[in-house]
Amino acid sequence: QVQLVESGGGLVQAGGSLRLTCAASGLPFSSATMGWFRQAPGKEREFVARISWSGSSTQYADSVKGRFTISRDNAANTVYLQMNSLKPEDTAVYLCAASGRRNYALSVSASWYDNWGQGTQVTVSS
Numbered sequence: 001q002v003q004l005v006e007s008g009g010g011l012v013q014a015g016g017s018l019r020l021t022c023a024a025s026g027l028p029f030s031s032a033t034m035g036w037f038r039q040a041p042g043k044e045r046e047f048v049a050r051i052s053w054s055g056s057s058t059q060y061a062d063s064v065k066g067r068f069t070i071s072r073d074n075a076a077n078t079v080y081l082q083m084n085s086l087k088p089e090d091t092a093v094y095l096c097a098a099s100g101r102r103n104y105a106l107s108v109s110a111s112w113y114d115n116w117g118q119g120t121q122v123t124v125s126s
Contacts, residue, residue: 009120022096
């Protein structure tokens, strides 16, 4: 049974930082592509970042490029999202996702991912 458990969300002032963690179990983590998405109330799920199985390839949404960094520790079955210079528009539930696919051209799409966590709330106050 695949489990993805996010943690690290919270309330932060604009300009602040948070580090999200996603702990994975029940899947071959070291060969999985991992992604972070976010969903604000009344909005569609939005791609944030993706990292390849080895960590050598990453991709970011334009809205977070230069502020967010995705990384992974395959020995610990964990993926991270370091979020700096947070803005009120970053407020959302952040979800971790896993995929066994390698065709990264479609990795910005939620449907490309096979497994999802429950999410962690990030709220940025102005």
